[in-house]
Ligand code: TXA
Protein backbone atom coordinates (compact mmCIF):
# COMPACT_ATOMS: atom_id res chain seq x y z
CA UNK A 1 0.00 0.00 0.00
CA UNK A 2 1.52 3.40 -0.88
CA UNK A 3 2.03 5.64 2.18
CA UNK A 4 -0.66 8.29 2.56
CA UNK A 5 0.13 11.97 2.47
CA UNK A 6 -1.68 13.60 5.38
CA UNK A 7 -2.58 17.21 5.78
CA UNK A 8 -0.90 17.69 9.17
CA UNK A 9 1.40 20.48 10.13
CA UNK A 10 3.72 18.40 12.28
CA UNK A 11 4.59 19.85 15.70
CA UNK A 12 7.83 18.80 17.38
CA UNK A 13 7.64 19.09 21.16
CA UNK A 14 10.24 18.12 23.77
CA UNK A 15 9.31 14.94 25.62
CA UNK A 16 10.92 16.28 28.80
CA UNK A 17 10.42 19.39 30.92
CA UNK A 18 12.92 20.89 31.56
CA UNK A 19 14.25 19.59 28.22
CA UNK A 20 17.59 18.49 29.72
CA UNK A 21 15.86 16.42 32.45
CA UNK A 22 14.24 12.96 32.30
CA UNK A 23 10.91 14.32 33.62
CA UNK A 24 7.99 13.73 31.21
CA UNK A 25 6.70 17.08 30.00
CA UNK A 26 3.07 17.66 31.15
CA UNK A 27 2.43 19.60 27.93
CA UNK A 28 3.81 16.80 25.75
CA UNK A 29 1.63 14.29 27.62
CA UNK A 30 -1.44 16.48 27.25
CA UNK A 31 -0.94 17.06 23.53
CA UNK A 32 -0.25 13.37 22.85
CA UNK A 33 -3.23 12.20 24.91
CA UNK A 34 -5.46 14.65 23.02
CA UNK A 35 -4.52 13.17 19.62
CA UNK A 36 -4.70 9.57 20.86
CA UNK A 37 -8.22 10.18 22.23
CA UNK A 38 -9.16 11.29 18.73
CA UNK A 39 -7.71 8.02 17.33
CA UNK A 40 -4.77 9.80 15.66
CA UNK A 41 -1.27 8.23 15.91
CA UNK A 42 1.63 10.28 17.34
CA UNK A 43 5.38 9.66 17.49
CA UNK A 44 6.94 8.92 20.88
CA UNK A 45 10.47 8.13 22.06
CA UNK A 46 11.20 4.76 23.69
CA UNK A 47 14.52 3.42 24.99
CA UNK A 48 15.06 1.57 21.66
CA UNK A 49 13.78 3.51 18.64
CA UNK A 50 11.03 6.09 18.05
CA UNK A 51 7.55 4.53 17.83
CA UNK A 52 4.45 5.55 15.86
CA UNK A 53 1.88 5.00 18.59
CA UNK A 54 -1.90 4.58 18.66
CA UNK A 55 -4.34 3.10 21.20
CA UNK A 56 -4.12 -0.69 20.72
CA UNK A 57 -7.85 -1.10 21.29
CA UNK A 58 -8.80 1.40 18.56
CA UNK A 59 -9.14 -0.29 15.18
CA UNK A 60 -9.23 3.04 13.29
CA UNK A 61 -6.19 4.51 15.01
CA UNK A 62 -4.12 1.36 14.43
CA UNK A 63 -5.25 1.15 10.79
CA UNK A 64 -3.88 4.69 10.38
CA UNK A 65 -0.43 3.49 11.53
CA UNK A 66 -0.25 1.06 8.59
CA UNK A 67 -1.33 3.77 6.17
CA UNK A 68 1.11 6.39 7.49
CA UNK A 69 4.12 4.01 7.30
CA UNK A 70 3.09 2.20 4.12
CA UNK A 71 3.44 -1.01 6.17
CA UNK A 72 2.37 -4.39 4.72
CA UNK A 73 -0.92 -5.40 6.36
CA UNK A 74 0.35 -8.89 7.22
CA UNK A 75 3.05 -7.52 9.56
CA UNK A 76 1.70 -7.39 13.15
CA UNK A 77 2.50 -4.67 15.69
CA UNK A 78 3.89 -4.71 19.22
CA UNK A 79 1.47 -3.56 21.95
CA UNK A 80 3.21 -1.51 24.65
CA UNK A 81 2.00 -1.67 28.25
CA UNK A 82 2.83 0.29 31.41
CA UNK A 83 2.64 -2.74 33.74
CA UNK A 84 1.63 -6.41 33.89
CA UNK A 85 -2.00 -5.49 34.74
CA UNK A 86 -2.46 -3.80 31.36
CA UNK A 87 -1.83 -7.16 29.67
CA UNK A 88 -5.41 -8.08 30.72
CA UNK A 89 -6.82 -5.33 28.52
CA UNK A 90 -5.15 -7.09 25.57
CA UNK A 91 -6.22 -10.58 26.67
CA UNK A 92 -2.53 -11.55 26.64
CA UNK A 93 -1.76 -14.72 28.63
CA UNK A 94 1.49 -14.93 30.56
CA UNK A 95 3.11 -18.36 30.64
CA UNK A 96 5.55 -19.24 33.47
CA UNK A 97 8.40 -18.60 31.00
CA UNK A 98 6.97 -15.22 30.01
CA UNK A 99 6.55 -14.19 33.64
CA UNK A 100 10.17 -15.07 34.38
CA UNK A 101 11.38 -13.06 31.39
CA UNK A 102 9.14 -10.09 32.21
CA UNK A 103 10.25 -10.05 35.87
CA UNK A 104 13.89 -9.88 34.80
CA UNK A 105 13.79 -7.67 31.68
CA UNK A 106 10.73 -5.40 32.06
CA UNK A 107 10.58 -2.53 31.81
CA UNK A 108 13.04 -2.87 28.96
CA UNK A 109 13.79 -3.80 25.35
CA UNK A 110 12.30 -7.32 25.36
CA UNK A 111 9.12 -8.13 23.41
CA UNK A 112 7.21 -11.29 24.31
CA UNK A 113 4.92 -13.11 21.89
CA UNK A 114 2.01 -14.51 23.93
CA UNK A 115 -1.32 -16.24 23.38
CA UNK A 116 -4.30 -13.92 23.47
CA UNK A 117 -7.93 -14.37 24.47
CA UNK A 118 -9.04 -11.23 22.63
CA UNK A 119 -9.50 -10.65 18.95
CA UNK A 120 -7.43 -7.61 18.03
CA UNK A 121 -6.72 -8.44 14.37
CA UNK A 122 -5.78 -4.84 13.57
CA UNK A 123 -2.79 -5.24 15.94
CA UNK A 124 -1.98 -8.93 15.38
CA UNK A 125 -2.62 -9.06 11.62
CA UNK A 126 -5.03 -11.90 12.36
CA UNK A 127 -2.52 -14.14 14.20
CA UNK A 128 -3.70 -15.92 17.37
CA UNK A 129 -0.73 -14.44 19.27
CA UNK A 130 0.14 -10.91 20.37
CA UNK A 131 3.56 -9.26 20.84
CA UNK A 132 3.83 -7.14 24.01
CA UNK A 133 6.48 -5.14 25.81
CA UNK A 134 6.79 -2.69 28.70
CA UNK A 135 9.15 0.08 27.58
CA UNK A 136 11.69 1.58 29.97
CA UNK A 137 11.28 5.21 28.96
CA UNK A 138 9.91 7.87 31.26
CA UNK A 139 7.70 9.59 28.68
CA UNK A 140 6.47 6.38 27.04
CA UNK A 141 5.53 4.85 30.42
CA UNK A 142 3.72 7.97 31.60
CA UNK A 143 1.77 8.19 28.34
CA UNK A 144 0.77 4.50 28.35
CA UNK A 145 -0.32 4.79 31.98
CA UNK A 146 -2.69 7.59 30.93
CA UNK A 147 -3.80 6.43 27.49
CA UNK A 148 -3.78 2.64 27.94
CA UNK A 149 -1.85 0.09 25.85
CA UNK A 150 -0.33 1.58 22.69
CA UNK A 151 0.40 -0.34 19.50
CA UNK A 152 3.60 1.07 18.02
CA UNK A 153 5.95 0.02 15.24
CA UNK A 154 9.18 1.91 14.60
CA UNK A 155 8.33 5.41 13.32
CA UNK A 156 10.05 5.12 9.90
CA UNK A 157 8.58 4.73 6.44
CA UNK A 158 8.39 0.98 5.86
CA UNK A 159 11.73 -0.45 4.69
CA UNK A 160 13.91 2.48 5.87
CA UNK A 161 16.19 2.36 8.94
CA UNK A 162 14.39 2.81 12.28
CA UNK A 163 14.56 6.39 13.63
CA UNK A 164 16.74 6.97 16.68
CA UNK A 165 16.65 10.79 16.73
CA UNK A 166 13.75 13.16 16.10
CA UNK A 167 15.23 14.51 12.84
CA UNK A 168 14.97 10.98 11.36
CA UNK A 169 11.25 10.94 12.10
CA UNK A 170 10.83 14.41 10.60
CA UNK A 171 12.56 13.21 7.41
CA UNK A 172 10.16 10.24 7.07
CA UNK A 173 6.83 11.35 8.56
CA UNK A 174 6.66 15.14 8.43
CA UNK A 175 3.13 16.08 7.31
CA UNK A 176 1.83 12.57 7.99
CA UNK A 177 1.58 12.91 11.79
CA UNK A 178 0.43 15.85 13.92
CA UNK A 179 2.95 15.40 16.75
CA UNK A 180 6.50 14.17 17.31
CA UNK A 181 7.72 14.04 20.91
CA UNK A 182 11.46 14.69 20.83
CA UNK A 183 13.37 12.57 23.35
CA UNK A 184 16.82 13.25 21.84
CA UNK A 185 19.13 10.39 20.82
CA UNK A 186 17.73 7.15 22.24
CA UNK A 187 19.47 4.84 24.68
CA UNK A 188 19.84 1.62 22.61
CA UNK A 189 19.42 2.87 19.03
CA UNK A 190 18.23 -0.57 17.92
CA UNK A 191 14.91 -2.40 18.34
CA UNK A 192 13.78 -4.73 21.11
CA UNK A 193 14.54 -8.46 21.13
CA UNK A 194 11.45 -10.50 20.18
CA UNK A 195 10.96 -13.85 21.95
CA UNK A 196 8.11 -16.30 21.48
CA UNK A 197 7.28 -17.23 25.09
CA UNK A 198 4.12 -19.27 24.47
CA UNK A 199 5.63 -22.62 25.38
CA UNK A 200 8.27 -23.81 27.85
CA UNK A 201 11.05 -23.30 25.31
CA UNK A 202 11.83 -19.74 24.26
CA UNK A 203 12.26 -19.02 20.54
CA UNK A 204 14.25 -15.95 19.54
CA UNK A 205 12.35 -14.34 16.67
CA UNK A 206 14.37 -11.11 16.36
CA UNK A 207 17.76 -10.41 17.98
CA UNK A 208 17.74 -7.01 19.65
CA UNK A 209 18.84 -4.84 22.53
CA UNK A 210 18.59 -7.67 25.10
CA UNK A 211 21.30 -10.13 24.05
CA UNK A 212 20.86 -13.89 23.60
CA UNK A 213 23.56 -14.28 26.27
CA UNK A 214 21.48 -12.26 28.78
CA UNK A 215 18.43 -14.42 28.04
CA UNK A 216 20.49 -17.62 28.23
CA UNK A 217 22.01 -16.60 31.56
CA UNK A 218 18.58 -16.18 33.13
CA UNK A 219 17.13 -19.37 31.66
CA UNK A 220 20.23 -21.52 31.99
CA UNK A 221 20.23 -22.59 28.33
CA UNK A 222 21.59 -21.29 25.06
CA UNK A 223 19.22 -19.27 22.88
CA UNK A 224 19.74 -19.57 19.14
CA UNK A 225 18.58 -17.15 16.50
CA UNK A 226 16.49 -18.81 13.78
CA UNK A 227 18.38 -19.75 10.64
CA UNK A 228 18.04 -17.30 7.77
CA UNK A 229 16.90 -20.10 5.50
CA UNK A 230 14.05 -21.22 7.76
CA UNK A 231 10.63 -19.71 7.04
CA UNK A 232 10.23 -16.51 9.09
CA UNK A 233 8.29 -17.15 12.30
CA UNK A 234 7.97 -13.44 12.94
CA UNK A 235 6.18 -11.97 9.94
CA UNK A 236 8.29 -8.80 9.89
CA UNK A 237 11.53 -10.77 9.56
CA UNK A 238 10.77 -11.84 5.99
CA UNK A 239 10.95 -8.29 4.70
CA UNK A 240 13.97 -6.40 3.55
CA UNK A 241 14.49 -3.77 6.18
CA UNK A 242 16.57 -1.00 7.60
CA UNK A 243 17.97 -0.13 4.18
CA UNK A 244 19.25 3.32 3.42
CA UNK A 245 18.87 4.55 -0.17
CA UNK A 246 22.58 3.95 -0.82
CA UNK A 247 23.61 0.37 -1.57
CA UNK A 248 25.19 -1.40 1.43
CA UNK A 249 27.97 -3.99 0.98
CA UNK A 250 28.85 -5.98 4.08
CA UNK A 251 32.28 -7.53 4.82
CA UNK A 252 33.48 -10.02 7.44
CA UNK A 253 35.14 -8.53 10.54
CA UNK A 254 38.85 -8.04 9.80
CA UNK A 255 41.20 -9.50 12.40
CA UNK A 256 44.12 -7.40 11.09
CA UNK A 257 44.72 -4.90 8.26
CA UNK A 258 46.24 -7.59 6.00
CA UNK A 259 43.31 -10.02 6.34
CA UNK A 260 41.49 -10.97 3.12
CA UNK A 261 38.34 -9.13 4.09
CA UNK A 262 40.17 -5.88 4.95
CA UNK A 263 42.01 -6.02 1.61
CA UNK A 264 38.81 -6.76 -0.32
CA UNK A 265 37.02 -3.82 1.33
CA UNK A 266 39.87 -1.40 0.60
CA UNK A 267 40.21 -2.52 -3.02
CA UNK A 268 36.41 -2.35 -3.62
CA UNK A 269 36.41 1.19 -2.18
CA UNK A 270 39.24 2.22 -4.51
CA UNK A 271 37.62 0.59 -7.57
CA UNK A 272 34.21 2.13 -6.94
CA UNK A 273 35.75 5.58 -6.39
CA UNK A 274 37.77 5.22 -9.60
CA UNK A 275 34.52 4.39 -11.40
CA UNK A 276 33.10 7.73 -10.24
CA UNK A 277 30.94 6.49 -7.33
CA UNK A 278 30.68 8.37 -4.04
CA UNK A 279 31.86 5.82 -1.48
CA UNK A 280 31.52 5.70 2.30
CA UNK A 281 33.34 3.19 4.50
CA UNK A 282 32.47 2.14 8.05
CA UNK A 283 35.37 0.06 9.39
CA UNK A 284 37.67 -0.48 12.34
CA UNK A 285 40.78 0.91 10.64
CA UNK A 286 41.04 3.91 8.28
CA UNK A 287 40.29 3.24 4.59
CA UNK A 288 40.59 5.83 1.82
CA UNK A 289 37.07 6.84 0.71
CA UNK A 290 34.93 9.95 0.29
CA UNK A 291 33.56 9.45 3.81
CA UNK A 292 35.08 7.31 6.54
CA UNK A 293 33.47 6.38 9.87
CA UNK A 294 35.55 4.52 12.42
CA UNK A 295 33.79 1.60 14.15
CA UNK A 296 34.05 2.04 17.92
CA UNK A 297 35.33 -0.97 19.89
CA UNK A 298 32.24 -0.87 22.14
CA UNK A 299 29.44 -2.86 20.45
CA UNK A 300 26.76 -0.94 22.39
CA UNK A 301 28.09 2.24 20.80
CA UNK A 302 27.96 0.63 17.34
CA UNK A 303 24.31 -0.36 17.96
CA UNK A 304 23.48 3.15 19.12
CA UNK A 305 25.08 4.81 16.11
CA UNK A 306 24.31 2.35 13.27
CA UNK A 307 21.01 3.82 12.04
CA UNK A 308 22.35 7.35 12.61
CA UNK A 309 25.32 6.61 10.32
CA UNK A 310 23.15 5.03 7.60
CA UNK A 311 20.81 8.01 7.55
CA UNK A 312 23.65 10.56 7.70
CA UNK A 313 25.40 8.94 4.75
CA UNK A 314 22.13 8.95 2.80
CA UNK A 315 21.77 12.65 3.52
CA UNK A 316 25.27 13.15 2.07
CA UNK A 317 24.09 11.43 -1.11
CA UNK A 318 26.65 8.60 -1.17
CA UNK A 319 26.15 5.78 -3.70
CA UNK A 320 27.72 2.89 -1.74
CA UNK A 321 28.32 2.18 1.92
CA UNK A 322 30.96 -0.50 2.56
CA UNK A 323 30.67 -1.82 6.12
CA UNK A 324 32.99 -4.06 8.10
CA UNK A 325 30.91 -6.45 10.21
CA UNK A 326 31.21 -6.94 13.95
CA UNK A 327 31.61 -10.05 16.10
CA UNK A 328 28.36 -12.00 16.54
CA UNK A 329 28.29 -11.82 20.32
CA UNK A 330 26.12 -9.81 22.69
CA UNK A 331 24.36 -6.95 20.93
CA UNK A 332 26.71 -7.61 17.97
CA UNK A 333 24.23 -10.30 16.81
CA UNK A 334 21.50 -7.71 16.47
CA UNK A 335 23.89 -5.30 14.72
CA UNK A 336 24.80 -8.04 12.20
CA UNK A 337 21.13 -8.97 11.72
CA UNK A 338 20.27 -5.36 10.81
CA UNK A 339 23.34 -5.01 8.56
CA UNK A 340 22.52 -8.22 6.70
CA UNK A 341 18.98 -7.02 6.11
CA UNK A 342 20.22 -3.62 4.92
CA UNK A 343 22.88 -5.10 2.64
CA UNK A 344 22.44 -5.88 -1.02
CA UNK A 345 25.71 -7.78 -1.13
CA UNK A 346 27.63 -9.88 1.39
CA UNK A 347 31.30 -9.79 0.38
CA UNK A 348 33.64 -12.77 0.54
CA UNK A 349 31.55 -14.94 -1.81
CA UNK A 350 28.41 -14.42 0.31
CA UNK A 351 26.42 -13.09 -2.66
CA UNK A 352 23.06 -11.46 -2.07
CA UNK A 353 21.54 -12.05 1.38
CA UNK A 354 18.71 -14.63 1.33
CA UNK A 355 15.31 -13.04 1.54
CA UNK A 356 11.79 -14.22 0.91
CA UNK A 357 10.28 -10.92 -0.07
CA UNK A 358 11.68 -7.53 -0.85
CA UNK A 359 9.83 -4.31 -0.18
O1 TXA B 1 12.01 -1.68 19.98
C1 TXA B 1 10.97 -1.98 19.38
O2 TXA B 1 10.53 -3.14 19.37
C2 TXA B 1 10.24 -0.87 18.63
C3 TXA B 1 9.71 0.14 19.68
C4 TXA B 1 8.87 1.21 19.06
O3 TXA B 1 9.01 -0.56 20.67
N1 TXA B 1 9.19 -1.40 17.84
C5 TXA B 1 9.42 -2.11 16.72
O4 TXA B 1 8.26 -2.49 16.07
O5 TXA B 1 10.52 -2.40 16.32
P1 TXA B 1 8.24 -3.06 14.58
O6 TXA B 1 6.80 -3.08 14.21
O7 TXA B 1 9.13 -2.25 13.74
O8 TXA B 1 8.72 -4.54 14.74
C6 TXA B 1 7.90 -5.50 15.39
C7 TXA B 1 8.36 -6.90 15.08
C8 TXA B 1 8.10 -7.27 13.63
O9 TXA B 1 9.19 -8.05 13.15
C9 TXA B 1 6.81 -8.10 13.73
O10 TXA B 1 6.65 -9.01 12.67
C10 TXA B 1 7.02 -8.82 15.06
O11 TXA B 1 7.61 -7.83 15.90
N2 TXA B 1 5.74 -9.27 15.65
C11 TXA B 1 4.71 -8.52 16.08
N3 TXA B 1 3.69 -9.30 16.51
C12 TXA B 1 4.09 -10.59 16.37
C13 TXA B 1 3.50 -11.86 16.64
N4 TXA B 1 2.27 -11.95 17.15
N5 TXA B 1 4.22 -12.97 16.36
C14 TXA B 1 5.47 -12.88 15.85
N6 TXA B 1 6.09 -11.70 15.58
C15 TXA B 1 5.41 -10.57 15.82
Ligand code: MG
Nearest residue numbers: 153154155162
Ligand atom coordinates in the same frame (compact mmCIF):
# COMPACT_ATOMS: atom_id res chain seq x y z
MG1 MG C 1 10.29 -1.55 12.23
